[in-house]
Amino acid sequence: MPDSKTSICCIGAGYVGGPTMAMIANKCPDIEVHVVDINQTRIDAWNSDVLPIYEPGLQEIVAEARGRNLKFSTNVDQAIRESNMIFISVNTPTKTFGVGAGRAANLEYIEKCARQIASASEGHKIVVEKSTLPVRTAEAVKRILSTSSRNGATFDVLSNPEFLAEGTAIEDLLEPDRVLIGGESSQAIQKLVDVYARWVDRKRILTTNLWSSELSKLTANAFLAQRVSSINAISALCEVTGADVDEVAAAIGTDSRIGPKFLKASVGFGGSCFQKDILNLVYLCEHFGLNDVAAYWEQVVKMNDHQKSRFSRNIVKTMFNTVSGKRIAIWGFAFKKDTNDTRESAAIHVCRDLLREQAVINIFDPKVSDEQIRNDLRDVMINGSGELSATDRKLIEKNVHVASSKQSAASGAHAIAVLTEWDEFKTADFETIYDSMQKPAFLFDGRNILDHKKLAGLGFDVHAIGKRIEASIQA
Ligand code: UDX
Numbered sequence: 001m002p003d004s005k006t007s008i009c010c011i012g013a014g015y016v017g018g019p020t021m022a023m024i025a026n027k028c029p030d031i032e033v034h035v036v037d038i039n040q041t042r043i044d045a046w047n048s049d050v051l052p053i054y055e056p057g058l059q060e061i062v063a064e065a066r067g068r069n070l071k072f073s074t075n076v077d078q079a080i081r082e083s084n085m086i087f088i089s090v091n092t093p094t095k096t097f098g099v100g101a102g103r104a105a106n107l108e109y110i111e112k113c114a115r116q117i118a119s120a121s122e123g124h125k126i127v128v129e130k131s132t133l134p135v136r137t138a139e140a141v142k143r144i145l146s147t148s149s150r151n152g153a154t155f156d157v158l159s160n161p162e163f164l165a166e167g168t169a170i171e172d173l174l175e176p177d178r179v180l181i182g183g184e185s186s187q188a189i190q191k192l193v194d195v196y197a198r199w200v201d202r203k204r205i206l207t208t209n210l211w212s213s214e215l216s217k218l219t220a221n222a223f224l225a226q227r228v229s230s231i232n233a234i235s236a237l238c239e240v241t242g243a244d245v246d247e248v249a250a251a252i253g254t255d256s257r258i259g260p261k262f263l264k265a266s267v268g269f270g271g272s273c274f275q276k277d278i279l280n281l282v283y284l285c286e287h288f289g290l291n292d293v294a295a296y297w298e299q300v301v302k303m304n305d306h307q308k309s310r311f312s313r314n315i316v317k318t319m320f321n322t323v324s325g326k327r328i329a330i331w332g333f334a335f336k337k338d339t340n341d342t343r344e345s346a347a348i349h350v351c352r353d354l355l356r357e358q359a360v361i362n363i364f365d366p367k368v369s370d371e372q373i374r375n376d377l378r379d380v381m382i383n384g385s386g387e388l389s390a391t392d393r394k395l396i397e398k399n400v401h402v403a404s405s406k407q408s409a410a411s412g413a414h415a416i417a418v419l420t421e422w423d424e425f426k427t428a429d430f431e432t433i434y435d436s437m438q439k440p441a442f443l444f445d446g447r448n449i450l451d452h453k454k455l456a457g458l459g460f461d462v463h464a465i466g467k468r469i470e471a472s473i474q475a
């Protein structure tokens, strides 16, 4: 039977901490779950009707548990004191400075958390690493906890990486393929197993040593990203040979050893995990002198960069080698559908390339805010130089428009580029949209979600990933 006295605190109310804790609170009504964050605005949003992250089904789960056994606050010390299980779910971005810049994970937030846990704790605590971390981070966390503790507190450290994907977080949390728990103390492991076993089949809860658990998370993401880069590499070959990448994917996906998932060619993968985790893996390999292994994995990221720039180059080439002053509708800015997250979104890179070609871009995304879009474009244009050049500032001010609908983004445009696979793009009224556009009306489907034949029939000049679309019949 689960220990009814378990009380949980989660440090970090982001895309991972928020939904995961909401699910635990939902499934374990007798366990107090306190989610804390240093960001007051984020916490206020978690306590309001407009949650800080968009995730289908999340609102309902939060509404059910909030006020009962789910609490959001900025009282980090209090939450640590009052709980016996502490999840660390803070961000671990790629380092932008010093040794390992551009590759290694920046562990400053993790370290701060560990120090705060050490100083606020009394008695025994189980500390659970939820954030994705380089292998052997638990070693550092354990040392900080044991050497910085002020009140004689003792600690067990567990690794419990989260495998949820954004956009399907609730489904993934409800029915995970597996829950992975790594640790040294079987008692501590059992306590966490008991939490998940409330709704997850015990056979799906895997327990390992700490290092296997930490490495499994990096490896899972590296393998998934590798599949996307592999099919994207083949998409380039399809375009020159006349093969169709979706047909190739379907054909190879029927091989039970390969399987059908994660074979959708696209403008490139994004998200906060894939690139960061691979670079982390690369850094780790280099650290241990495994340079060929590092180069092997780094190629997955290089291929992804190639795919993104190949897409923007193709737009320019197709539109008579110039997009200067031309209006391009960008449909979708999030890194995938059903999320408002834009971290590492391919759209950011494509928009930057088009802006540098002096295109005028009309961006529409159903969930991403105007402010977020402009911030992302500013950041990518600064790209390490420290400040935005006057030219780039002007480009963002003058050439970026954020539209309130897909129709208004496309109205008067020379082209549409689909960069996120939102369902609403599939059902757009393309006849009316075609009429509202400049001619020839170009359409670049970076997600291969549209009916290309039909669109060509309407008169669009259609270009997709990894396939040749028959010449359009101009209206
Ligand atoms: C990923 C892992 O799937 C998840 O297990 C881990 O916990 C976090 O990282 P996430 O980044 O949220 O999840 O989304 P995912 O569905 O993996 O998609 C990542 C990127 O790959 C998206 O940009 C998506 O559009 C792209 N992708 C995915 C493709 O281009 N083609 C595919 O076939 C699959």
Ligand code: ADP
Binding pocket: 011, 012, 013, 014, 015, 016, 017, 036, 037, 038, 039, 042, 076, 089, 090, 091, 092, 109, 112, 113, 131, 272
């Ligand atoms: P993820 O996608 O991994 O959940 P996010 O960036 O969405 O990452 O969320 C991480 C959260 O962790 C942020 O809201 C950030 O404010 C919070 N955070 C970072 N450091 C601390 C800290 N020391 N104490 C509390 N919260 C923190």
